[in-house]
Amino acid sequence: MKNSTLNLRDLVILVADPSPYMCMLANSMLRGFGANKAVDARSSIDAIQILTEQKIDIMLCDSLLPPHGGLKLTQAIRRNVTNPNRTVPILIMTSDTRESTVRSARDAGANMVVAKPMSPSSLYDRLSWIAFNPRNFVDAPSYFGPDRRFKIEGFPTGVGRRQGDKAIDVSEETGPTLAQDDIDNLFNSSRVG
Amino acid sequence: MSKNGGAREFAVETDFQKKVRRPGGVTRNQAIGRARVQIDTLKSEFTDWLSEELYRLQAAIQMAETYPDNEMLLEDAFRSSCQLRDVGTTMGYELVTFVASRLCEVLDTVRRGAGYDKDLIACHLDALQLAGQDSYKNVSPDQVPDLCDGLRRAAERSISATGRAEK
Numbered sequence: 340m341k342n343s344t345l346n347l348r349d350l351v352i353l354v355a356d357p358s359p360y361m362c363m364l365a366n367s368m369l370r371g372f373g374a375n376k377a378v379d380a381r382s383s384i385d386a387i388q389i390l391t392e393q394k395i396d397i398m399l400c401d402s403l404l405p406p407h408g409g410l411k412l413t414q415a416i417r418r419n420v421t422n423p424n425r426t427v428p429i430l431i432m433t434s435d436t437r438e439s440t441v442r443s444a445r446d447a448g449a450n451m452v453v454a455k456p457m458s459p460s461s462l463y464d465r466l467s468w469i470a471f472n473p474r475n476f477v478d479a480p481s482y483f484g485p486d487r488r489f490k491i492e493g494f495p496t497g498v499g500r501r502q503g504d505k506a507i508d509v510s511e512e513t514g515p516t517l518a519q520d521d522i523d524n525l526f527n528s529s530r531v532g
Numbered sequence: 533m534s535k536n537g538g539a540r541e542f543a544v545e546t547d548f549q550k551k552v553r554r555p556g557g558v559t560r561n562q563a564i565g566r567a568r569v570q571i572d573t574l575k576s577e578f579t580d581w582l583s584e585e586l587y588r589l590q591a592a593i594q595m596a597e598t599y600p601d602n603e604m605l606l607e608d609a610f611r612s613s614c615q616l617r618d619v620g621t622t623m624g625y626e627l628v629t630f631v632a633s634r635l636c637e638v639l640d641t642v643r644r645g646a647g648y649d650k651d652l653i654a655c656h657l658d659a660l661q662l663a664g665q666d667s668y669k670n671v672s673p674d675q676v677p678d679l680c681d682g683l684r685r686a687a688e689r690s691i692s693a694t695g696r697a698e699k
Contacts, residue, residue, distance in 0.1 A: 343559055343560060344557030344558055344559050345557045345558060345563065346551065346552055346553070346554045346555070346556050346558075347552060347557075348554075348556070349551070350547075350548060350551050350552065357611060357615070358615040358618070358619070360581045360585070360615070361615060361618055361619055363574060364571065364619060364623075367567065367570035367571050367573070367574055368567040368571065369567075370566075370570050371563060371564070371565075371566035371567025371570040371571075372558060372563040372566070372567060373557065373558050373563065373566075394547070396546070396547050396548040396551065397546075403614060405607075405611070426544045426546055427546065427548075428546055428549075434614060434617060434633075455617075455618040456619065456621040456629060457622065458622065459563070459564045459567035459571070460560075460564050462567075463564055464560075466552075467560070469548070470548065470549055470552040471553075473543070473544070473545060475542060475543050476543075476544045477539055477540070478539065478541075479538060479539035480538060482539075486541065
């Protein structure tokens, strides 16, 4: 990767999360990355208001953002033809990393998903990915958002998520860990790339 | 721009993508190092936040028990436990994340229609109180197997009791 630095200075970043502490934590990470303009929203209603009033460069949004959740908000932003922030990059923060949830985020029009608890490295890698891997937008009757046909082949900084990964201990099997929907999804052939 | 079966595909270069590539940015290692320093400054406030959030969770659960028909109250309790789960590990309280995560699962099954087991929820709240103490900071779940097994057994007991009640 040629460009391995991120310059977040003067970018307006909207952090939409119901927890003030989580917002503070995300803002701290972003400050560490060099960001100096972050705006917080505690609900979808706050977020929509901010998005209609000012230009936002990127939005970090919790999947459980009240009252209707971050995915519904993403869908609303993408579907609103008069919204000047309609193509804003959206990063969904979620603790629910089941494949079905990630697919739902993608189908709502999110650019990327980051797992909670969030670490500085996971957030930085996803921001880099959004920054250096622009995707076309698709405007279809049932979908508006970044092209969903893509594949992650390592993160753009060239570091990837493998470096420094801790060894994992696999615990004893105590029961099924995947829901039937997820198992079905794994067997569905999917087109990538 | 291309059209394909009623879908229009077009390139978008957002301001984010334009601005973030400007010179003067920080490298990955610098950024992560600085972010960690910033997070460290929040650690002193974390214990205060944790006790407030635990208090809020207990109050939310009490309200949900008093007014079981009000789904929003259960939703508040679920959200509050999610917040504890999401922040714990980042701040060095892995055990808080573990217990809160189990509580989220329990409350999620109740949201989906399972029976409300007061004792099971109370034992998760007790475990959370313990996990939030300073002495349990940097303690991982595998270092306290009794507590983890206890929570697992309580959940299993509750599920089998619910099953018996339904029969």
